[in-house]
Amino acid sequence: MKTLSIKDIAVQANVSITTVSFIINGKAKEKSISEAVIEKVEKIIEESGYKPNQIARSLRTGNSNIIGLIIEDISNSFFSRIARLIEDKAYKRGYKIIYSSTENSVDKAKELINMFKSRKVDAYIISPIKGIEEDINMLLTDNKPVILFDRNLPNVDTNYVGADHFNASYQSIESFIKQGKKNIALVTTDIDVQQITERYDGYKKALEDNGITYSDDLVVKIHFNQEEAETISQIKTLLESKKIDAVLFATNYLAISGLKVLKQINKKIGDEFAVIAYDDHEAFELHTPSISTVQQPLEEIAETVIKLILSQLSSKTKLENQQVIIPAKLIIRD
Amino acid sequence: MKTLSIKDIAVQANVSITTVSFIINGKAKEKSISEAVIEKVEKIIEESGYKPNQIARSLRTGNSNIIGLIIEDISNSFFSRIARLIEDKAYKRGYKIIYSSTENSVDKAKELINMFKSRKVDAYIISPIKGIEEDINMLLTDNKPVILFDRNLPNVDTNYVGADHFNASYQSIESFIKQGKKNIALVTTDIDVQQITERYDGYKKALEDNGITYSDDLVVKIHFNQEEAETISQIKTLLESKKIDAVLFATNYLAISGLKVLKQINKKIGDEFAVIAYDDHEAFELHTPSISTVQQPLEEIAETVIKLILSQLSSKTKLENQQVIIPAKLIIRD
DNA sequence: TGAATTTAGTAAAACGTTTTACGTTATCTC
DNA sequence: GAGATAACGTAAAACGTTTTACTAAATTCA
Numbered sequence: 001m002k003t004l005s006i007k008d009i010a011v012q013a014n015v016s017i018t019t020v021s022f023i024i025n026g027k028a029k030e031k032s033i034s035e036a037v038i039e040k041v042e043k044i045i046e047e048s049g050y051k052p053n054q055i056a057r058s059l060r061t062g063n064s065n066i067i068g069l070i071i072e073d074i075s076n077s078f079f080s081r082i083a084r085l086i087e088d089k090a091y092k093r094g095y096k097i098i099y100s101s102t103e104n105s106v107d108k109a110k111e112l113i114n115m116f117k118s119r120k121v122d123a124y125i126i127s128p129i130k131g132i133e134e135d136i137n138m139l140l141t142d143n144k145p146v147i148l149f150d151r152n153l154p155n156v157d158t159n160y161v162g163a164d165h166f167n168a169s170y171q172s173i174e175s176f177i178k179q180g181k182k183n184i185a186l187v188t189t190d191i192d193v194q195q196i197t198e199r200y201d202g203y204k205k206a207l208e209d210n211g212i213t214y215s216d217d218l219v220v221k222i223h224f225n226q227e228e229a230e231t232i233s234q235i236k237t238l239l240e241s242k243k244i245d246a247v248l249f250a251t252n253y254l255a256i257s258g259l260k261v262l263k264q265i266n267k268k269i270g271d272e273f274a275v276i277a278y279d280d281h282e283a284f285e286l287h288t289p290s291i292s293t294v295q296q297p298l299e300e301i302a303e304t305v306i307k308l309i310l311s312q313l314s315s316k317t318k319l320e321n322q323q324v325i326i327p328a329k330l331i332i333r334d
Numbered sequence: 335m336k337t338l339s340i341k342d343i344a345v346q347a348n349v350s351i352t353t354v355s356f357i358i359n360g361k362a363k364e365k366s367i368s369e370a371v372i373e374k375v376e377k378i379i380e381e382s383g384y385k386p387n388q389i390a391r392s393l394r395t396g397n398s399n400i401i402g403l404i405i406e407d408i409s410n411s412f413f414s415r416i417a418r419l420i421e422d423k424a425y426k427r428g429y430k431i432i433y434s435s436t437e438n439s440v441d442k443a444k445e446l447i448n449m450f451k452s453r454k455v456d457a458y459i460i461s462p463i464k465g466i467e468e469d470i471n472m473l474l475t476d477n478k479p480v481i482l483f484d485r486n487l488p489n490v491d492t493n494y495v496g497a498d499h500f501n502a503s504y505q506s507i508e509s510f511i512k513q514g515k516k517n518i519a520l521v522t523t524d525i526d527v528q529q530i531t532e533r534y535d536g537y538k539k540a541l542e543d544n545g546i547t548y549s550d551d552l553v554v555k556i557h558f559n560q561e562e563a564e565t566i567s568q569i570k571t572l573l574e575s576k577k578i579d580a581v582l583f584a585t586n587y588l589a590i591s592g593l594k595v596l597k598q599i600n601k602k603i604g605d606e607f608a609v610i611a612y613d614d615h616e617a618f619e620l621h622t623p624s625i626s627t628v629q630q631p632l633e634e635i636a637e638t639v640i641k642l643i644l645s646q647l648s649s650k651t652k653l654e655n656q657q658v659i660i661p662a663k664l665i666i667r668d
Numbered sequence: 669t670g671a672a673t674t675t676a677g678t679a680a681a682a683c684g685t686t687t688t689a690c691g692t693t694a695t696c697t698c
Numbered sequence: 699g700a701g702a703t704a705a706c707g708t709a710a711a712a713c714g715t716t717t718t719a720c721t722a723a724a725t726t727c728a
Contacts (some may be wrong), residue, residue, distance in 0.1 A: 003476070005713090005714055005715085006714065006715065007714075007715095014678070015677080015678090016674095016679075017679095017714090017715085017716095018677075018678055018679080018716085019676090019677065019678075021715070021716060021717085022716095022717095024493075024675090024715095026715080031676085031677080032674080032675050032676055032677080033675095033676065033677070033706080034675085034676065034677090037676085037677085045531075050454050051448055051451065052452065052712085053393075053452055053714050053715070054452040054454075054712085054715095055389055055392045055393045055398070055452075055453065055454050055713085055714080055715090056393050056713070056714035056715040056716090057714080057715055058389045058683095058715090059393050059673045059682095059683050059684065059685085059713090059714080059715070060683050060714080060715045060716045060717085061388045061683085061715085061716065061717095062683075064389070073418065074408070074414050074417055074418050074421065074670090075411070075414045075415045075417070077409070077411060077414070077689090080408050080409045080414035081413070082407045083408055083409070084407065084408050084409035084435060087408065087435060088435075091434070094430070096434065096449060097433075098430070098431075098432045099428065099431075099433065100421065100425075100431070101418060101421060101422075114385055115388075115430060117385065118385050118386065118387055118388040118389075119388050119389065120387075120388075120389055142337070155378050166362045214418035218643065225407050225524075233606070256616050256620065259620050260619070260620065263620065263622075276698075281617075282590050282615070282616075282617050283615075283616050283617035283620050283621075285594070286590065286593050286594065286597065286617050286620075286621060287617075287620060287621070287622075288597075288621070313727075321703080327655070330353075339683090339685085340684065340685065341684075341685095349707080349708090350707070350708045350709075351684090351685085351686095351708085351709095352686085352687080352690090352707075352708055352709080352710095353706090353708075355685070355686060355687085356686095356687095356707095358685095359686080364704085365707080366704080366705050366706055366707080367705095367707075368705085368706065368707090371706085371707085386684085386685075387684050387685070388685095389683085389684080389685090390683070390684035390685040390713090391684080391685055391686075392685090392713095393683090393684080393685070393712095393713050393714070393715090394684080394686045394687085394712075395684095395685085395686065395687095395713085396713075481688045556717065558723070566695090575692055578702050
């Protein structure tokens with residue numbers, strides 16, 4: 001069964017292809033097609049179930065109604081929740097999402113950008129990594145809307161939406177200090193992206209401002225792509241050997257590993273020892289005791305990203321770039 | 335900056351478009367293009383950074399190297415983990431994934447299938463819902479490979495990959511019974527999909543086989559799209575009022591809500607009261623005490639799905655449909 | 669009434685590829 | 699040395715749309 005084309009409809013309705021095209025695209029009035037013809041054609045389209053070939057459309061118009069979403073890892077709940085929200089909102093406005101995970105590999109990220117480019121996606125939503133600045137700049141010279149989120153790139157001049165990582169981290173540490181904690185550790189990753197370094201900077205600054213000397217011994221940087229067993233053993237070393245009385249985990253998956261360690265070594269969270277995790281996770285609320293977390297405003301981030309994209313897509317002229325920083329919320333539990 | 339086309343390359347190399355096309359597609363040898371020309375053209379392509387326009391390619395060839403993935407909800411960790419695995423494996427074989435969530439809406443599912451169709455995706459991976467049988471059958475008459483996973487549709491004759499939900503459920507209940515439990519509840523959803531009814535049937539059969547009378551009072555079916563607060567209150571009613579000594583939760587998100595209830599009403603899991611959750615979740619291992627779960631073989635499911643897809647895509651003839659049922663694993667914790 | 673305008677519609681080019689069918693020359697075979 | 703084959707390559711159609719520039723008839727206007 002050959003699939004129908006606009007030509008088949010035209011033949012059946014005994015009008016030209018052009019006329020059908022105008023009707024499909026809602027330009028019938030403007031192009032002064034008579035009511036009678038419009039109805040006839042629409043009826044045929046309806047009955048035959050004809051659907052325009054989007055590929056041909058894209059080839060001709062140069063756009064696709066598709067937005068490309070590039071994230072670190074769709075199986076991380078932070079990203080999958082954001083993806084769902086973005087998908088949802090985009091869908092309501094007639095846009096589809098293609099997504100892919102970079103797994104923090106520069107090569108894969110570059111490849112993804114290329115693939116999206118050759119598929120003519122209309123806009124890009126990227127949670128970027130260092131090393132792809134040039135590729136992004138090429139998109140920008142192509143006049144494609146690009147929104148970075150979660151992490152910013154210093155050398156790229158475009159839109160950015162993200163949480164205020166520095167202050168969230170700062171406040172977390174301050175809350176530890178107010179509880180009288182003195183030996184506050186930080187478990188973070190070694191990937192060199194802005195939102196991670198901000199969390200680190202917030203940690204450091206909060207200590208300084210409160211007269212606590214920063215010590216490298218209390219910070220462990222976990223290698224991104226390693227096995228969880230390795231991560232667990234590194235965190236275990238930290239938590240066992242030191243007289244640490246509080247820990248901030250810089251990502252939710254590090255916190256998960258950390259909680260596993262605490263269970264293994266039977267170290268209890270309570271008055272003697274406090275924990276805060278960055279990025280909420282269902283496990284944290286359920287944990288006994290509940291784990292305090294820094295909640296990113298997912299809904300707001302997604303909404304802002306989509307709003308920026310759409311306003312750019314609908315505007316003829318290049319809009320002013322925007323940097324939207326949304327406060328994160330420290331949720332103290334138990 | 336206009337983007338380069340194959341024509342620009344041809345002009346620059348002073349050969350025909352055809353020749354460039356043959357070289358790009360590795361048909362140079364076969365079409366007896368000389369080594370010299372090949373090298374020249376490849377050099378120009380390399381230097382200019384030319385990338386073929388996939389849209390034009392798709393229009394001409396009728397396929398896209400894209401696989402469409404339709405799932406219930408990308409923010410559910412079961413699906414996001416499967417998606418990540420599938421994406422990964424597809425990517426290694428040169429295929430990209432477009433995904434979208436149905437949110438269990440028949441209309442949205444139909445729309446998605448249409449959109450994928452008009453984008454000429456090469457194959458479909460679908461975690462289906464009732465009501466889209468006809469749409470899927472149309473894909474099949476179009477000779478597109480379709481793999482259903484997680485849930486099967488009785489009236490659709492195609493490939494299926496999923497876990498053995500009936501037995502997993504049966505075994506869970508049996509393990510309760512072996513522990514001496516008598517009043518075993520089931521918390522499930524009201525969506526009418528195969529993998530959910532199988533879990534229900536396994537529950538019922540295990541009770542029967544062990545001489546325990548089934549009671550409707552011990553089963554609560556949660557409406558799919560409702561607010562979590564509502565869900566929690568329904569589960570609370572169940573767990574508070576009955577002398578229940580064990581519960582099987584039929585999905586991970588129901589189990590999460592259930593655990594929240596237990597925390598609220600301060601009911602402890604232990605010798606007196608046992609819990610098993612379907613589909614693992616990070617929260618379960620961390621929970622105190624750890625929660626036993628039915629683990630689906632994600633890796634195997636993803637691998638099998640991709641294997642089936644690829645063998646169909648590379649085969650000229652229609653292959654025999656396969657139904658792959660993979661055992662799930664009951665993990666008893668603590 | 670005849671020029672101008674409006675109404676109703678169409679032909680054909682263009683988007684960037686792949687692929688079929690064909691055209692030269694050079695080489696081989698006997 | 700003539701016919702066949704191989705080597706090297708190309709022109710042009712086709713994929714299914716959108717859009718520009720156009721035409722022919724009907725209506726309006728003064």
